[in-house]
Amino acid sequence: MDGDTDCDSLFGPETPEPAQAPLPPACAAADTGDDLAWLRTAPQPVAAVPGLVLWKQALLPEVLEPVLAAIDHAGWFRPADGINQAMRFGSLPRFLAPIELVGAQVIDPQLDGRDPLFDQMIANHYLPGEGLPPHVDLVHRFADGIVVATIAGTCTMVFAPVDPRAAADPVSVFLEPGDVVGMSGDVRWRWTHGIPATTHDEHGGVSVARSRRISTSAAAARETPLPAKTMFVLCAVIFCEPMSMTILFPFVYFMVRDFHLADDKDIGFFVGLIASSFSLAQFLTSIMWGWISDRIGRRPVLLVGLIGNSVTIVMFGLSRSLAWAVASRALCGLLNGNVGVAKSVLGEITDETNQARAFSLFGLMFSIGMIIGPMLGGFLAHPAETMPAVFGGVPLLRDNPYLLPCLVSSTVSICGFVFGALHMPETARHLGGYHAVRDEEIDIADNASDGGGGAAAPLQSDCAAQDTPAVRDSTATAGATPRTSASACAEHRAVPVGERRPDLLSRSSFNGMPLLSPQSSELHFFGSDRSGNQGVPTAAGSLGAGGMRASMHRAGSAGRALLRRSPRADAAGVAAPDAPRSRSCSVCSARPGGGSGSGDCRNIDIEIVSCSDGSGGDADSDDGEDEQSGAHVSSGSVLSIGWPAATAVSGYALLAFQNIIYDETFPLWAVAAPPDGLGFTSHSIGMCLSAMGVVTLFCQLVAYPWLARRVPPLVLYRATMPCYICIFTAFPLISTLLAARADLAPAKWACLLVLMAMRYTAGVTSFTSVMIMITNSAPRGKLGIVNGIGQTCAAFVRSVGPALGGMLWAWSSQSGLGFPLDSRFMFVLMGVLASVSSLHAWFVLPSTIGRVVAAGGAEHDMVPAH
Numbered sequence: 001m002d003g004d005t006d007c008d009s010l011f012g013p014e015t016p017e018p019a020q021a022p023l024p025p026a027c028a029a030a031d032t033g034d035d036l037a038w039l040r041t042a043p044q045p046v047a048a049v050p051g052l053v054l055w056k057q058a059l060l061p062e063v064l065e066p067v068l069a070a071i072d073h074a075g076w077f078r079p080a081d082g083i084n085q086a087m088r089f090g091s092l093p094r095f096l097a098p099i100e101l102v103g104a105q106v107i108d109p110q111l112d113g114r115d116p117l118f119d120q121m122i123a124n125h126y127l128p129g130e131g132l133p134p135h136v137d138l139v140h141r142f143a144d145g146i147v148v149a150t151i152a153g154t155c156t157m158v159f160a161p162v163d164p165r166a167a168a169d170p171v172s173v174f175l176e177p178g179d180v181v182g183m184s185g186d187v188r189w190r191w192t193h194g195i196p197a198t199t200h201d202e203h204g205g206v207s208v209a210r211s212r213r214i215s216t217s218a219a220a221a222r223e224t225p226l227p228a229k230t231m232f233v234l235c236a237v238i239f240c241e242p243m244s245m246t247i248l249f250p251f252v253y254f255m256v257r258d259f260h261l262a263d264d265k266d267i268g269f270f271v272g273l274i275a276s277s278f279s280l281a282q283f284l285t286s287i288m289w290g291w292i293s294d295r296i297g298r299r300p301v302l303l304v305g306l307i308g309n310s311v312t313i314v315m316f317g318l319s320r321s322l323a324w325a326v327a328s329r330a331l332c333g334l335l336n337g338n339v340g341v342a343k344s345v346l347g348e349i350t351d352e353t354n355q356a357r358a359f360s361l362f363g364l365m366f367s368i369g370m371i372i373g374p375m376l377g378g379f380l381a382h383p384a385e386t387m388p389a390v391f392g393g394v395p396l397l398r399d400n401p402y403l404l405p406c407l408v409s410s411t412v413s414i415c416g417f418v419f420g421a422l423h424m425p426e427t428a429r430h431l432g433g434y435h436a437v438r439d440e441e442i443d444i445a446d447n448a449s450d451g452g453g454g455a456a457a458p459l460q461s462d463c464a465a466q467d468t469p470a471v472r473d474s475t476a477t478a479g480a481t482p483r484t485s486a487s488a489c490a491e492h493r494a495v496p497v498g499e500r501r502p503d504l505l506s507r508s509s510f511n512g513m514p515l516l517s518p519q520s521s522e523l524h525f526f527g528s529d530r531s532g533n534q535g536v537p538t539a540a541g542s543l544g545a546g547g548m549r550a551s552m553h554r555a556g557s558a559g560r561a562l563l564r565r566s567p568r569a570d571a572a573g574v575a576a577p578d579a580p581r582s583r584s585c586s587v588c589s590a591r592p593g594g595g596s597g598s599g600d601c602r603n604i605d606i607e608i609v610s611c612s613d614g615s616g617g618d619a620d621s622d623d624g625e626d627e628q629s630g631a632h633v634s635s636g637s638v639l640s641i642g643w644p645a646a647t648a649v650s651g652y653a654l655l656a657f658q659n660i661i662y663d664e665t666f667p668l669w670a671v672a673a674p675p676d677g678l679g680f681t682s683h684s685i686g687m688c689l690s691a692m693g694v695v696t697l698f699c700q701l702v703a704y705p706w707l708a709r710r711v712p713p714l715v716l717y718r719a720t721m722p723c724y725i726c727i728f729t730a731f732p733l734i735s736t737l738l739a740a741r742a743d744l745a746p747a748k749w750a751c752l753l754v755l756m757a758m759r760y761t762a763g764v765t766s767f768t769s770v771m772i773m774i775t776n777s778a779p780r781g782k783l784g785i786v787n788g789i790g791q792t793c794a795a796f797v798r799s800v801g802p803a804l805g806g807m808l809w810a811w812s813s814q815s816g817l818g819f820p821l822d823s824r825f826m827f828v829l830m831g832v833l834a835s836v837s838s839l840h841a842w843f844v845l846p847s848t849i850g851r852v853v854a855a856g857g858a859e860h861d862m863v864p865a866h
């Protein structure tokens with residue numbers, strides 16, 4: 001092991017803005033043990049390691065003392081049980097505030113205004129002899145800067161270049177209580193850092209015995225940018241679906257009338273038939289499309305849907321008979337598995353940092369499609385008559401007065417198709433879709449496994465027992481810290497620091513979990529496996545499940561790249577998609593001299609969501625061989641999607657049902673004369689709905705993404721459901737009040753708009769949250785089918801909802817019966833449905849659902865696999 005580098009060579013000539021003056025050499029101050037050293041210290045760049053800043057004794061003993069007491073009091077560590085690590089995501093505990101403040105200074109004083117300063121923290125507990133292998137904390141997952149604070153104990157941290165060809169020598173830095181290390185820029189990924197597993201450190205020519213050491217490393221997650229091209233195609237898909245569904249609404253009545261059917265009074269029925277044939281066909285085929293997309297990929301299915309959409313909508317525009325119109329709508333629905341598949345793609349290209357934004361955008365595009373569709377249909381029907389100067393001379397449009405809006409809709413689909421065909425990569429990761437890599441990470445991974453036999457050899461030969469695929473898998477996928485232990489695997493110490501070794505990647509995986517607020521108040525405990533050197537999560541159940549899954553799926557891209565090269569990476573504990581719920585996963589590592597028998601494992605009782613993640617299966621699913629062959633996908637019944645996904649989908653169905661009843665009832669109620677309704681004109685309804693467009697826009701673009709950074713989707717969903725009960729049941733109060741007190745008429749607008757705004761806000765919150773929960777709970781390799789089932793439910797609700805709503809309204813408003821069977825019946829019904837949804841949300845949805853996100857996550861720049 002290298003000794004300390006001379007202070008003079010460690011610290012470069014340039015000194016950042018002095019935080020305190022005067023500034024004698026920090027090393028000297030540290031060495032003297034001078035009580036007042038902190039007064040004279042400041043962050044010092046370590047010249048030999050670009051981006052590394054060391055602030056000796058930045059934290060005063062009197063600051064450290066309460067922090068240490070708080071950590072001890074919180075019981076984060078149980079060394080006797082091997083629990084030597086704690087993670088926290090979201091707002092960090094208040095007692096860490098001094099570390100955050102000092103940390104901001106070492107990274108960038110400008111950070112001071114960031115809120116929160118840091119949103120993830122790993123606390124480490126080391127006994128003498130324990131260390132941390134050289135590793136790279138995942139580069140692109142964090143906003144720049146990782147801050148490591150030593151709270152108790154001493155150690156030597158060794159920084160070594162990742163690239164074996166680099167001329168730079170390893171640099172050792174002695175750390176003692178109060179020292180704060182800031183890493184940003186190069187040191188983050190061109191250098192590894194690690195702590196040799198030893199009982200003594202050389203410092204200033206003296207051998208310093210280690211005692212218990214406690215450190216925290218803090219970082220802030222950075223929102224992953226959404227891949228623009230894929231998002232563009234998705235937006236086209238998502239926009240086209242509602243547009244082609246609604247475009248006919250304004251003219252379909254006249255179209256049917258033009259068919260000159262025997263009896264005009266049947267027109268209403270035939271209109272209903274045409275409108276519902278689309279949803280009905282979608283209802284029948286969405287699961288199939290989802291399933292196909294799981295088998296052959298999302299891209300072909302999306303492209304077929306887009307081309308199908310563009311052809312069939314034109315066919316519809318050319319309709320001359322009822323049969324043709326119904327058939328073309330049905331065909332459109334049949335070929336349109338797109339929305340479900342698009343949701344799967346969204347799940348695969350997002351992670352928890354951008355999921356809320358992406359799904360909000362999804363909702364937004366859908367809403368815009370719903371608005372634009374009828375507008376196009378209304379404005380562009382009969383163009384030869386309404387715009388004779390432009391279209392009067394076009395016989396095709398004269399003979400087919402409903403073709404033009406359909407052509408416009410078709411053009412949007414074709415644009416989506418062409419762009420998608422040219423630019424959209426396959427995203428289904430279990431089919432070898434997106435690879436998670438940035439160039440540097442590929443380099444690291446490549447170096448790690450190919451960087452000469454010597455690189456990986458020491459680990460394999462010397463720590464063979466730990467380096468089974470099982471361990472690798474559990475390390476890389478569980479992302480647990482590979483903590484070295486002097487006794488268990490001395491070879492780890494023996495491997496020269498800075499050498500290319502696969503295990504340096506596992507730390508990347510671990511720290512590559514930029515879990516944001518959804519996990520905010522969760523603490524996750526991990527511990528090192530004492531008999532092996534690979535960190536194994538050791539907390540049984542309770543606190544750990546969400547984090548476990550998180551870590552499994554947050555495994556860094558480098559880790560994945562590594563896994564991909566391991567033919568049996570899947571061996572340990574990657575649950576089959578239909579594995580029983582109780583299965584614990586991924587944490588059973590092979591032990592030296594032992595198998596991976598369950599007796600050996602510190603199993604975390606992770607629900608199946610945790611191990612058989614859907615949206616691509618991410619890190620643990622990167623076992624190319626298995627997946628290429630479709631082994632995961634084919635196992636188990638097609639429809640076995642696991643309990644969490646089933647509950648999420650059923651929640652979605654309930655939600656969609658109550659909302660479609662509302663959508664159907666609202667205009668009927670609004671135009672009905674008081675006391676049954678508000679006596680609005682359709683113009684007033686239009687105004688209300690336009691105002692709600694603004695509310696929706698605001699919620700989807702601003703409010704939801706903001707909220708979702710702070711609150712997990714399940715919590716948002718659970719909070720929203722009871723609100724629905726109040727909102728729905730409050731509507732009829734307005735009409736009742738209005739009937740009783742005509743003088744209050746002006747207030748009705750205010751009441752109505754407030755209520756509607758609440759309902760639309762609840763709509764955005766609940767739908768976006770449930771979509772995220774569905775995506776996050778899908779078993780690996782089955783995201784497509786799960787979304788297909790969700791889409792089927794939506795299509796079913798859409799095909800029966802309007803008719804049912806209309807029928808029930810007609811019946812109740814004319815029933816002549818008393819409350820609740822009078823005109824307020826619909827709202828009572830919605831209240832009851834919302835109560836059922838609330839019970840479902842609170843008592844049926846597993847509390848871990850949606851906590852961890854789409855496996856798609858850990859990627860940054862999505863790079864197509866081919």
Ligand SMILES: O=C(O)CCC(=O)C(=O)O
Pocket residue numbers: 122124132137148157193215216217511
């Ligand atoms: O414990 C330390 O000082 C280092 C911790 C670290 O490198 C990490 O958490 O990534």
Ligand SMILES: [Fe+2]
Pocket residue numbers: 135136137193217507511
């Ligand atoms: Fe680290």
